[in-house]
Amino acid sequence: METADPGTxxxxxxxxxxAGDLPASGLAATDLPxxxxxxxxxxxxxxxxxxxxxxxxxxxxxxxxxxxxxPVDIDDWSDAAGLTDLxxxxxxxxxxxxxxxxxxxxxxxxxxxxxxxxxRGSSAxxxxxxxxxxxxxxxxxxxxxxxxxxxxxxxxxxxLRSRALVVFLQLSGTEHGDRRRLEVLRDRAVVATDMSFTIxxxxxxxxxxxxxxxxxxxxxxxxxxxxxxxxxRFLQGPNTDRASVRRxxxxxxxxxxxxxxxxxxxxxxxxFWNQVSISPVVDGAGNLVNFVGVQGDVTERVLVEQxxxxxxxxxxxxxGQLRLLAEATTQMTEALDVVDACRRLARIVVPQLAxxxxxxxxxxxxxxxxxxxxxxxxxxxxxxxxxDLVLVRDYRIGRGSDTGRVLGGDxxxxxxxxxxxxxxxxxxxxxAAGAYDRLxxxxxxxxxxxxxxxxLGTLTLLTQHPYGRRYTQRDLHLxxxxxxxxxxxxxxxxxxxxxxxxxxxxxxxxLPALPEVGGLQMAARYLVGADGNQVGGDWYDVLPxxxxxxxxxxxxxxxxxxxxxxxxxxxRGVLRSYAWDGGRPGSVLDRCDQLVQGLDMxxxxxxxxARMEAPDAAGDRVLRYSNAGHPxxxxxxxxxxxxxxxDNRSPMIGAIPLGRDGSVPGRTEAExxxxxxxxxxxxxxxxxxIAGEDADERTDLLERTLAGLPVDSDAECVVERxxxxxxxxxxxxxxxxxxxxxxx
Numbered sequence: 001m002e003t004a005d006p007g008t009x010x011x012x013x014x015x016x017x018x019a020g021d022l023p024a025s026g027l028a029a030t031d032l033p034x035x036x037x038x039x040x041x042x043x044x045x046x047x048x049x050x051x052x053x054x055x056x057x058x059x060x061x062x063x064x065x066x067x068x069x070x071p072v073d074i075d076d077w078s079d080a081a082g083l084t085d086l087x088x089x090x091x092x093x094x095x096x097x098x099x100x101x102x103x104x105x106x107x108x109x110x111x112x113x114x115x116x117x118x119x120r121g122s123s124a125x126x127x128x129x130x131x132x133x134x135x136x137x138x139x140x141x142x143x144x145x146x147x148x149x150x151x152x153x154x155x156x157x158x159x160l161r162s163r164a165l166v167v168f169l170q171l172s173g174t175e176h177g178d179r180r181r182l183e184v185l186r187d188r189a190v191v192a193t194d195m196s197f198t199i200x201x202x203x204x205x206x207x208x209x210x211x212x213x214x215x216x217x218x219x220x221x222x223x224x225x226x227x228x229x230x231x232x233r234f235l236q237g238p239n240t241d242r243a244s245v246r247r248x249x250x251x252x253x254x255x256x257x258x259x260x261x262x263x264x265x266x267x268x269x270x271x272f273w274n275q276v277s278i279s280p281v282v283d284g285a286g287n288l289v290n291f292v293g294v295q296g297d298v299t300e301r302v303l304v305e306q307x308x309x310x311x312x313x314x315x316x317x318x319x320g321q322l323r324l325l326a327e328a329t330t331q332m333t334e335a336l337d338v339v340d341a342c343r344r345l346a347r348i349v350v351p352q353l354a355x356x357x358x359x360x361x362x363x364x365x366x367x368x369x370x371x372x373x374x375x376x377x378x379x380x381x382x383x384x385x386x387x388d389l390v391l392v393r394d395y396r397i398g399r400g401s402d403t404g405r406v407l408g409g410d411x412x413x414x415x416x417x418x419x420x421x422x423x424x425x426x427x428x429x430x431x432a433a434g435a436y437d438r439l440x441x442x443x444x445x446x447x448x449x450x451x452x453x454x455x456l457g458t459l460t461l462l463t464q465h466p467y468g469r470r471y472t473q474r475d476l477h478l479x480x481x482x483x484x485x486x487x488x489x490x491x492x493x494x495x496x497x498x499x500x501x502x503x504x505x506x507x508x509x510x511l512p513a514l515p516e517v518g519g520l521q522m523a524a525r526y527l528v529g530a531d532g533n534q535v536g537g538d539w540y541d542v543l544p545x546x547x548x549x550x551x552x553x554x555x556x557x558x559x560x561x562x563x564x565x566x567x568x569x570x571x572r573g574v575l576r577s578y579a580w581d582g583g584r585p586g587s588v589l590d591r592c593d594q595l596v597q598g599l600d601m602x603x604x605x606x607x608x609x610a611r612m613e614a615p616d617a618a619g620d621r622v623l624r625y626s627n628a629g630h631p632x633x634x635x636x637x638x639x640x641x642x643x644x645x646x647d648n649r650s651p652m653i654g655a656i657p658l659g660r661d662g663s664v665p666g667r668t669e670a671e672x673x674x675x676x677x678x679x680x681x682x683x684x685x686x687x688x689x690i691a692g693e694d695a696d697e698r699t700d701l702l703e704r705t706l707a708g709l710p711v712d713s714d715a716e717c718v719v720e721r722x723x724x725x726x727x728x729x730x731x732x733x734x735x736x737x738x739x740x741x742x743x744x
Contacts, residue, residue: 040257042168043279043292046074048102048143049162053077055289057279058257060168063114070284074098082115083137101141101164110139111171141166144199144211157201157210165197167294196220196295198232202280202288206231207252210290219274219297221267232293235274237265248278255280255288261298273302321478324352328482332489337497339373341489345459345482346376353478354461355468356439358386360395360403361449361457361490368397370407370457378464385438392431402446406458413446414476420465440464443471447483451491459483517544519615521741523715525723529686529733537564537605538684538736539572543579548614551579554682554738555607555630570601571653575609585609585626586650586667593628593653593664604654606630608682612674612740619676619744626669628653631685631699634706638677638744642707645670676744679718681706686735690728702726715739 042063045055052071053060064080072080078091078098085094097110114135145161196216200207208229217223220235227234236245244262251258257279264274275298281290328348335341342359349357356377360370375386395401397408406413418441419425422433425441442463449457461479463469514522524540537557545551553575557568574595578588588609595601610625610633625633625645629652633645647670658664674680688698705725709718718739727735 041277041279041294042137043281044077044166044168045281045290045292046098046101046141046164046166047071047162048104048145048164051102054163055281055283057281057292059279063168074102084113084115086111086113088113088115097139097141098166101143101166104143106142107139107166111136112139112168113137136171137168138171139166139168140195140197142213160199160211165199165292167197167292196293198293198295200232200291200293202252202291207291216295219266219272219295220264226267235264237263237271239263239271240265248276252278252280252291255282261302272297273299320352324348324478325482325485329485332486335489335493338490338493341486341493342374343376345486345489346374349459349461349482350376351378353475353482355464356382356386356441356460356462358460358462359449359457359486360407360460362407362455365454370395370403373457382439382464385435389432389435389439392429392435393426402444403458403460406446406448407455409448409455412448412476412480413444414471414473415444416470416472418442418444440466442468445471445476445479447476447479449483449487449490451487456487456490456494459486511539512541514542515544517542517550519619519743520550521715521743523719523739525719525735525737527686527723527727527731527735529731529735537568538686538734539568540682540736540738541572541576542738542740543576545580545582545611547582550612551576552610552612552680552682552738552740553579553607554633554684554736555605556684556734556736557605558603567596567601567605571596571605571607575607579609579611584669585611585624586648586669589626589628589650589653589667590664593656594658596654597658597664604652606652606685608633610680610682612680615676615742619742621674621742622671623674623680624669624671626650626667628667629655631683631688633683634681634703635672635674636679636681636706636709636711637675638711640707640711642703643672644703645672674742676742677711678742679706679713679715680740680742681718681722682738684734684736686731686733687726687728687737689733691732698726715741 040059041057042060043057044053044060046052047054050071051074053074054071056070060081064077067080068077075090075092078096083091083096085091085096091098091112097107097112100107114137141164143164145156145163196219197213198209198216199211201210204210208231209227210229212224212227216227220227222234233245240263244260248258248260257277259275259277261273261275263271265271275296277294278291279293280288281292283289328345331344331348332341335344338361342361346357346359357375358372359374361373362368362370372387372390375383377383377386393401393403395403395407397404402413402415422436423430425436426432439462442465444463445461447459447461448455449459459479459482461471461475463471469475511524511526514524522542526538526540537555537559539553539555541551541553543551543553553572555568555571555575557564557571559567571592575588575592578591583591589607592607596605606629608625608627608630610623613622613624615621623635627633627645627649629650632649635643635645637643648668650665650667656665683702685695687702688695690698702722702725705722706718709721713721718741719737722737722739
């Protein structure tokens with residue numbers, strides 16, 4: 001069978017445009033009907049002398065609804081299949097494609113309509129008839145004998161000399177009534193039918209080819225005499241997918257139709273993607289007679305699909321890398337310190353970018369030996385092995401390791417394929433080779449953590465056998481970007497730690513050492529809030545007075561900066577001065593308020609000042625106190641009674657403006673007796689006022705913890721136990737805590 005030349009087709013289409021049969025703009029490819037090659041083809045083998053369908057495949061039998069038995073007259077088969085022309089006339093009433101084949105005229109692509117309702121009989125509903133409209137089949141048919149265009153030079157088997165092959169393929173993308181589009185389809189179909197048809201005989205040994213059409217030669221380069229008599233596996237080559245071959249072999253063994261796209265090879269050795277559809281053809285008794293194959297070169301389609309998939313994969317990989325960078329940046333910027341930042345980094349890259357990760361950091365500028373601050377692995381057991389590698393390898397600068405070279409300023413290291421055996425990687429070092437073997441390493445990258453022009457450490461990323469990826473330059477670019485961000489985070493965290501440590505040192509230097517006072521046990525704690533890198537305004541103070549009493553103060557200046565610390569230092573000094581003069585608690589706080597506002601020392605502050613008198617004969621002490629907006633002090637007696645010292649509360653210092661004469665409303669004070677053995681507790685709101693938590697519940701927790709302590713707990717034990725129970729998970733605000741136990 002010969003097909004039309006593409007040039008002739010182009011001339012035909014040009015002529016139609018010139019004649020006005022087609023618009024000059026033409027039709028887009030997506031507007032035209034498409035052959036559904038993946039749909040099962042209906043295959044008929046026709047006896048031209050008897051004008052009967054003698055063999056058919058399952059799809060052809062199904063097309064008739066199993067209403068006929070082979071052999072059957074071709075018109076009866078057409079009627080049973082519900083075939084009509086595009087005008088709705090039965091095939092037997094027209095010059096149908098089947099009639100042309102019987103007349104020895106090959107059909108190279110003709111559309112016919114299938115009316116399912118017609119083959120269902122008169123019982124079909126209107127809905128079924130409507131649903132059947134628009135279903136199209138594309139018919140290709142030709143004789144197989146020498147007089148019907150059989151391949152020249154090939155001896156046609158006797159059983160094929162009077163036979164014709166007819167193949168029906170489904171069409172989609174148009175209504176069969178759209179004549180203009182179908183007219184274009186006919187012209188295109190002449191070229192599109194340049195498909196290879198083959199027939200094999202499974203009754204012969206190795207199921208050889210017994211017939212091929214000329215398109216097979218154009219497709220494969222093999223002439224008919226070179227192909228006939230051989231199993232078509234000769235088209236396979238070194239890169240043909242074995243799984244596809246196994247599926248085809250299994251389908252043929254089970255006499256089932258199958259369609260596969262696989263890589264085949266032409267006679268000249270060039271590869272092409274071949275879509276192969278093979279269908280078993282049986283006789284009326286259901287016996288297998290032949291396999292009919294339809295083959296087409298779909299290389300362009302496959303390559304386009306591969307390019308599309310590669311582009312999608314690349315785009316998804318790029319999106320994944322951006323997500324990784326964004327997540328890493330977010331996670332690391334939330335880190336509290338250098339170690340936390342390194343651990344977050346390691347956890348993020350495993351398993352998204354690596355099977356194993358190690359972060360090594362130099363502890364100070366000029367250091368030569370790094371510290372391994374973080375490791376992460378898919379398998380938790382490998383984390384210990386990764387740390388073991390540090391013990392047997394010298395990562396110091398100048399000692400020859402990849403890590404040491406990168407720490408020393410060399411370029412990042414990329415090793416796409418590491419040796420499988422440790423002795424090849426670390427010859428002469430049995431310990432290192434053993435650790436290497438246990439990690440099953442495949443590929444590695446070592447990139448520097450840089451900030452402000454200095455190398456702070458290294459990020460090591462590793463993959464493992466057998467499934468780990470091979471790192472490429474693209475991976476190295478991503479790792480370098482990630483390490484650059486990590487370097488800035490580590491540098492900022494290190495600066496923060498240094499400033500925070502300096503702030504804490506300064507803060508503690510502003511606080512007094514607790515004095516020794518006979519008859520009193522005292523303990524205090526000051527905790528610097530983690531969210532501030534400067535000193536704060538919390539303080540505590542115990543001041544033995546010249547008249548034998550003891551002044552006790554706890555306060556909190558609003559703010560978390562140097563101004564608040566300076567105001568705290570001034571306020572504490574003023575309070576100590578007024579307390580030393582023997583003033584009563586209320587008047588001491590009033591005078592502090594006047595000075596704070598008069599000299600603009602601070603915005604506002606809370607404070608408790610108490611004066612504890614010398615003990616009487618029983619060891620009891622009178623306590624007078626005044627509270628300017630501060631959390632309520634607590635008193636726990638030796639008998640376990642807990643009292644809140646919340647009498648005579650007054651506004652914060654600086655909250656009420658001074659009068660015209662510079663006066664403030666006089667603060668009153670409360671008085672009570674503290675029995676011997678009692679415990680007095682004063683604290684700042686860093687323990688109770690926590691963002692996202694209920695302050696009353698936090699205060700209740702503090703009180704319950706205090707009440708539950710043994711009555712003979714010393715002051716040091718009290719502050720430790722209270723902090724263990726009530727310290728916030730994340731210390732955002734400063735905390736001052738002062739406990740005083742009365743002997744007795």
